[in-house]
Amino acid sequence: MFTGIIEAIGIIKNLEKIQEEWRLTINSLGLELTDVSVGDSIAVNGCCLTVVERDEQSFAADVSNESMRCTVLGELGEGAKVNLEKAMLATSRFGGHIVSGHVDGVGILVSSQPEGQSLRLVFSAPNELTKYIAAKGSICIDGASLTVNEVNANQFMINVIPHTQIATIIGNYQINQKVNLEVDLVARYLERLMRGDEAAIPKLLDRQFLKAHGFD
Numbered sequence: 305m306f307t308g309i310i311e312a313i314g315i316i317k318n319l320e321k322i323q324e325e326w327r328l329t330i331n332s333l334g335l336e337l338t339d340v341s342v343g344d345s346i347a348v349n350g351c352c353l354t355v356v357e358r359d360e361q362s363f364a365a366d367v368s369n370e371s372m373r374c375t376v377l378g379e380l381g382e383g384a385k386v387n388l389e390k391a392m393l394a395t396s397r398f399g400g401h402i403v404s405g406h407v408d409g410v411g412i413l414v415s416s417q418p419e420g421q422s423l424r425l426v427f428s429a430p431n432e433l434t435k436y437i438a439a440k441g442s443i444c445i446d447g448a449s450l451t452v453n454e455v456n457a458n459q460f461m462i463n464v465i466p467h468t469q470i471a472t473i474i475g476n477y478q479i480n481q482k483v484n485l486e487v488d489l490v491a492r493y494l495e496r497l498m499r500g501d502e503a504a505i506p507k508l509l510d511r512q513f514l515k516a517h518g519f520d
Contacts, residue, residue, distance in 0.1 A: 306347045308400030308442075308449020310387045310472045311335055314348070316380055317362060326367040328353070328377065335388045337363060345391040345405065349473075350447030350484040351375050352391075352405025375407045376482045385473045387447040400449030401442040402489050409433050411445070413481040414459060423464040425477065429485060434458050436487035436495075444486035448472045 312335035319328050330348065337358055340346070344355050346363065353365035372378040380386065392398070409430040417424045427445070429437060437443060437460050441452050448468065454461040469475030477483070 305392055306352070306389050306400075306403040306405050306447070307392050307396070307398055308389070308403045308444050308447065310389055310448050312388045313471075313473060314386050314388045316382055316384045316386060318382060319377075319380070322366075325369060326372060326378075327356075327364055328367050329357075329362060329364040330386065330388070331362045332388065333361075335390070337361075340390065347387075347389045347391075347403070347405045347447045349375070349377065349380075349386045350403070350405065350444050350486055351377060351407050371407075374409070375484050376410055379482065385476070387472050389447055401444075403444050403447070403449060403486060404489055405447075406486060407484045408436075408487050409485050411483050411485045413477050413479055413483065416477065416479065419463065421466045423469060423475070424461060425464060425474075426459055426461045427483065427485075428459050431458055433485065433487055436491040438488075438491070441491070442488050444484075446473060446483050448474060 312333055314330040314332050314335060317329040317331050319326060328348070337360065340355060340358060340363065342355055342358065345352050346355060346365070348365070351371060353367065355363045356366055357364040367377060411427040411429045413425060414428050415426040437452055437455055439452055439455050443450055443452050443460070450462045452460050453463055464474050
């Protein structure tokens with residue numbers, strides 16, 4: 305469990321394939337690792353990863369092929385900067401919103417405009433995620449908890465204050481940049497609750513269903 309409050313910006317040292325999957329090594333820079341043990345979780349650009357090795361200045365995590373397909377981690381090379389957050393403690397201050405570290409999809413930066421000292425950023429989201437994005441609701445972008453200001457079809461707008469521009473990688477985004485998105489967890493559970501028993505009932509037994517399951 306995470307809060308979406310980024311603790312440090314790390315730098316990718318290495319991404320290598322080991323036995324058909326991947327190992328990511330990150331220089332943690334300002335992230336304090338003395339309280340991190342092998343087996344603990346750290347969110348890397350919003351993707352919850354398990355620490356498998358660490359020293360005083362870096363840590364390594366294994367990344368499955370599924371995570372590579374569903375996130376932008378596979379497109380980041382050596383030297384790329386990433387947002388880092390350690391898993392929250394029961395005694396931690398809850399400054400953002402409930403973040404699971406499970407990326408729902410990949411968004412794309414459509415436009416970036418200054419508004420005073422802040423940045424007005426517009427992203428497009430996969431169509432299947434748009435129903436979970438609401439104005440004045442929360443969204444997680446590359447691990448950072450942010451407030452949605454406007455929603456228009458499959459696009460949404462956020463405002464990034466100067467502190468967030470400095471404390472995260474968001475201030476360096478370029479147009480067409482791909483980002484990890486995690487929608488509000490509460491919205492997902494509300495949808496399941498509202499559907500009730502309907503979600504557990506098998507689809508209608510028709511010709512299309514039978515064909516899809518091997519009955520011609």
